[in-house]
Amino acid sequence: MAAGIVSPTLVFIPELELIILYVTSFSAAIFVLYWWYRSYRCLGISITAILDYIRKNWKAMISQALSYGAFHKKTAKNAYAGVMHLLIFYGMLILFISTSLIALSHDILKPLFHFGILTGTFYLNFEVWANTGGLMLIAGLCMALYRRLAKKIKLESVFDDYILISGLIILSIEGFFLGALKIALFRNGFDIYRYIEWYLSYIFPAGMNVNTAIQVYRELWLVHILTAFALVIYLPFSKFSHIALSWTNVAIKKFHPRGQLSTPFLLSEALETGNIDFTVGAKEVANLSTPMKIDSLACTNCGRCERACPAVLSGSDLDPRLVVQNVKAVVYNGKVEMVPGILSENAAWACTTCQACVEECPVLIDPHSFVIEARRNLVMENKISKEAGQYFNNLTNTQNPYGNSPSDRDALLKFGPKYDSSKEVLYWAGCMGAFDPRGKKIAETVMGLLTKAGVNFGILGSEEKCNGETARRMGEEGRFQELVLQNIDTFKKYNVKKIITACPHCYNTFKNEYPKFGLQVEVVHHSEFLAKLVDDGKLKVRKTDETVTLHDPCYLGRVNGEYDNTRFIVSSFGNLKEMEKSRQNSMCCGAGGGNYWYKVKSQDSISHLRMQQALDTKATKLAVACPFCNAMMDDASRSMDAQNKIEIKDISELISDNLEN
């Protein structure tokens, strides 16, 4: 062997150029660090706070950052985008590591300790990896470029994207050519491990003049270095700033259930201490919490939230991507009013809080939380529609949205006994169960099934009060908490241990929101409870050849990750035909976040779009598990004249219809 296997040094690079390299890299590093520091400082985060936070949460942070960041848990949902992201991400990571190793070996270990680490087999492995990394990066970037140019999907592509993608492609190609040129000059047998550069090297003529080659190498090298640092400096101003911020975001994301909104104040505490001088909601961008500001900065403008949002699909003027982007644009100064600066009043009320945007966002931003903060402020400034005002009024006066007399709830006592401490479970009928004619039927059916299966349950009748979920999502935190305190008192009075709810919204609220106010009970939705009864053979259903499609309620599915019980029930008697949008990609019925109670301006209605998707399956029945979905779908089928094409039934009614005895 002529020469030992070592990595070639920067032999042909004269000192001047090396000095340029060190000066630029040093200033670029300082620049980027300063930019980072400035960003955080503007958001009011101190270094000690960051260190403190890391010290407390490092374990959860690492696992969260690994699963969402390193494995791109979310981008992976879309195959093309997932592969693309993984190629770019890992390509960059590998190149970053290999460049760092070169720097370590040549710039630190060799001059100071006179040995290099890039030798022997390790070096050969290193070169295979480095070449593969470069290849992955180029492939990923070409996919990104193609995706934008071919306009396969609507992407909000800005000039920024093209600069970065092409810059990075040029950089990687330069790198390969540099390597290839070096191989062409001193062809060593082991160079074949740099498999791409090896084959590339043959494009240089074999009899090339050595001096010309070295000259070409030097110039190419300088261009390469300058391209690299230009990109580094450009990075903070570009979309790719998400590389830094989104990792931070993914890592520091508060660890709370998805169905839990932030709590701006504790009513009980405020009443006790008399301290009520806090602001609720965000009038201006500046009033948003620091994590929300970081959220906005991490947004990559990818548009996933926008493509999933039912309010966008129905043609309203709400667009979660724009909300986040508009915040991002002014986040440092913050002197812009949320409404109308970030979103219009109509847009603020158009959100159904379906959390499709939250599900989609690859960097764990919660776009809908911005809408909630805007609503909270609108409520504090009394900027609410007549219907919304009526809704709140009814809640205060009658503890239900209808304004019906609270004692009317006792009508349900015909179908189920009053709860007392001898009962094992509480069946919570909800306001729809008590007042909506269709909801009442469902409550009646569920209670019939519970009785049949011998479940020891009871109901609260007129002691039940609205749980407040809609008030909270409409931004009226005070009315929400008033109801929470009243209901928790009732649960404590009866020492309730387990609650079955009729409505996924009640379910989510008791499960995820009430614990913060002191409730500790087991909560199940009736789909889960009934599925268990069917599974245990306590309710026997017969097989039919019906084709049934299923609508996942947002607050059971996406928000609480429960998809299987409803599917189990449908499959127990019929043939399940999934809609195109199902499970976590399911589309909202349009009722959530208060939208059942007021109207916003939009071109289409969300429920009609969803109904069409159900009709497209050609199923004869549509199974639902939420009284609001039921009402919305029913309404849509009436106005679309689809009543004789598809029958809308609650999951409990489907069991009841197909009982064996």
Added chain:
Amino acid sequence: MIYLPYNIIVLIKQILDIDQMKTNQSTGEPITEGVPMRIENLSKNAIEAAVRIKEKYGGKLTGIIFGGEQSSSAMKEAYAIGVDEGIVIKGYKGKNPSVTARVLSEKIKTLPYDMVILGNQSADTYTGLLPGKLSSLLNVPLLGNAVSIEPGEKEVKVTRVLEDHNVILKGNFPVIISVSQEINEPRLPAVLQIIKAGKREIKMETASVQDSSSIKILSDRAPKSERKKEVYEEPEKAIPVLTRVIKEAML
């Protein structure tokens, strides 16, 4: 003399929440026990109208409730909507608008004011007598049944609704204005605002006029209404029945 910014007095009535009141099925007697109190809807319109004038032209808004100890909750809500200073006069026994008018006019006389704004009647008794009685006791003109109020430097322009046409009235300050429900959509204060408002002081006073009621209530029984309570689920079946019933009623 230029009256801007204005001193406005708004008169607020607190009543039983009659929407939540039930009647005894057999005797028709109203069951008032346990029924919560609320601000009468037209009073809310009056407060809203006054607050809007204040927001536009500036000035001071004094709210007066002739009620009882429990009326402070209504005043808190009025504060949350925008009333600056609240006076609760205890001793209200209801039923007699003459007494109410005398109590209120005594109080109003002690305060500076350019406008007194109140609802034109209230949903518990529907006498609609108070605005007129106040006008005569205070000797101040009444611009009644207003659907819009446009105050100027010296006079105020009010649009009054009549059965089939509107009348525009002008009056020199001070005036009494009674508002009708169409004047505005009262805002609804958030719970937190009501709590915040609850920390402000409310002046509690006792009525200076004794109730010498000359009005007797002969009966307050609910009229019997026989409901058949027929429910039709399919429109096809319901429509012929409905048309028949409506036709019969029109004969």
